[in-house]
Amino acid sequence: MAKVITIGRQFGSGGRAIGRLVAEKLGIPFYDKEIIKHIAQESGLSHEILDDYDEKPTNSFLYSLSLGAYTYGNSITGIPEMPMSDKIFVIQSDVIKNLAKEGPCVIVGRCAESILKDEVDCLSVFIHADFDSRIKRVSEYDNISHDEAAERIRKTDKKRASYHNYYSELKWGAATSYDLCLNSKIGIENAAQLIVDTVNMK
Amino acid sequence: MAKVITIGRQFGSGGRAIGRLVAEKLGIPFYDKEIIKHIAQESGLSHEILDDYDEKPTNSFLYSLSLGAYTYGNSITGIPEMPMSDKIFVIQSDVIKNLAKEGPCVIVGRCAESILKDEVDCLSVFIHADFDSRIKRVSEYDNISHDEAAERIRKTDKKRASYHNYYSELKWGAATSYDLCLNSKIGIENAAQLIVDTVNMK
Numbered sequence: 001m002a003k004v005i006t007i008g009r010q011f012g013s014g015g016r017a018i019g020r021l022v023a024e025k026l027g028i029p030f031y032d033k034e035i036i037k038h039i040a041q042e043s044g045l046s047h048e049i050l051d052d053y054d055e056k057p058t059n060s061f062l063y064s065l066s067l068g069a070y071t072y073g074n075s076i077t078g079i080p081e082m083p084m085s086d087k088i089f090v091i092q093s094d095v096i097k098n099l100a101k102e103g104p105c106v107i108v109g110r111c112a113e114s115i116l117k118d119e120v121d122c123l124s125v126f127i128h129a130d131f132d133s134r135i136k137r138v139s140e141y142d143n144i145s146h147d148e149a150a151e152r153i154r155k156t157d158k159k160r161a162s163y164h165n166y167y168s169e170l171k172w173g174a175a176t177s178y179d180l181c182l183n184s185k186i187g188i189e190n191a192a193q194l195i196v197d198t199v200n201m202k
Numbered sequence: 203m204a205k206v207i208t209i210g211r212q213f214g215s216g217g218r219a220i221g222r223l224v225a226e227k228l229g230i231p232f233y234d235k236e237i238i239k240h241i242a243q244e245s246g247l248s249h250e251i252l253d254d255y256d257e258k259p260t261n262s263f264l265y266s267l268s269l270g271a272y273t274y275g276n277s278i279t280g281i282p283e284m285p286m287s288d289k290i291f292v293i294q295s296d297v298i299k300n301l302a303k304e305g306p307c308v309i310v311g312r313c314a315e316s317i318l319k320d321e322v323d324c325l326s327v328f329i330h331a332d333f334d335s336r337i338k339r340v341s342e343y344d345n346i347s348h349d350e351a352a353e354r355i356r357k358t359d360k361k362r363a364s365y366h367n368y369y370s371e372l373k374w375g376a377a378t379s380y381d382l383c384l385n386s387k388i389g390i391e392n393a394a395q396l397i398v399d400t401v402n403m404k
Binding site: 010128174178181185186187190193194 | 382
């Protein structure tokens with residue numbers, strides 16, 4: 001069985017739900033926003049700061065300066081003069097590597113497929129869906145209009161892609177960046193089952 | 203069961219072998235180079251000319267002029283003054299639509315997923331593989347050196363991508379252009395079985 005399943009996903013594609021179901025089916029831990037808790041413990045940074053930086057793009061120096069976050073004290077990690085975004089990425093990478101070393105699990109987003117590429121046996125998955133079905137899902141889930149959902153999808157995917165492509169050598173959403181890519185129109189249950197079947201093939 | 207399975211593929215990824223195995227497992231026809239025979243019957247064009255244009259990129263007017271093929275006679279199809287490449291694409295699209303209408307089948311390459319998008323119930327698949335394993339496959343299959351194989355892979359993929367992106371609104375190799383993308387490192391048999399399982403889920 002593959003040690004770790006990483007799930008990249010378009011916003012509103014159902015990737016999180018599929019990842020959670022895969023974890024349930026395999027009886028292994030599931031990490032999405034839960035990773036932030038681990039980074040907080042590791043770094044002493046607040047949940048609020050970590051939420052602000054979670055999968056957001058960075059232009060490193062200028063971006064961090066604009067947030068007044070360029071030289072967050074080096075007393076905690078000993079890494080001096082590093083933009084906050086880069087610093088969080090370093091800590092997050094360590095957290096993801098440590099979680100992966102603990103045993104099989106599902107990790108959503110956060111460049112996990114790239115961070116773990118040469119570390120552990122991984123199955124990297126990308127979940128996407130047609131734009132209309134994502135609008136439907138997001139507007140229902142967040143209780144907003146279709147126009148608002150469309151705007152949120154565009155912005156979130158842009159941020160995720162920029163974040164990913166800044167920190168990873170693999171391109172977000174390119175088929176070749178993942179072992180398995182699925183359009184979730186086959187259904188959450190079916191998609192999760194296909195991933196489990198693939199894990200059991202490895 | 204999905205009516206038609208289309209297989210896009212990187213050169214040397216085993217996509218053709220996987221497609222053939224899917225067709226065998228489902229007991230349905232398999233079309234790759236076989237499509238050329240149908241285009242020849244439909245158009246009266248020779249196999250040699252069709253081979254020259256098969257999944258090759260075009261810059262339409264200038265490209266066709268350079269091949270001296272801009273105004274291939276309109277007596278056959280009644281489509282006047284169309285670059286040869288575009289004309290073959292029109293005939294090829296008709297051939298693919300007609301094959302798809304005959305019943306379930308596997309069609310490899312040639313923008314089939316795009317041509318059939320609104321025509322029949324399709325499962326569109328893209329097969330890729332790591333560069334090293336593609337070099338190994340191509341050098342063994344074509345009995346050439348690793349360097350020659352690498353060059354052939356780069357050139358063929360570039361042609362396929364250019365051809366696809368010229369004639370399709372879907373981007374070649376982008377996860378979102380397909381229902382299912384697979385790295386063939388899981389094995390030809392496993393990949394074919396996953397596709398069959400997905401077909402049977404629909």
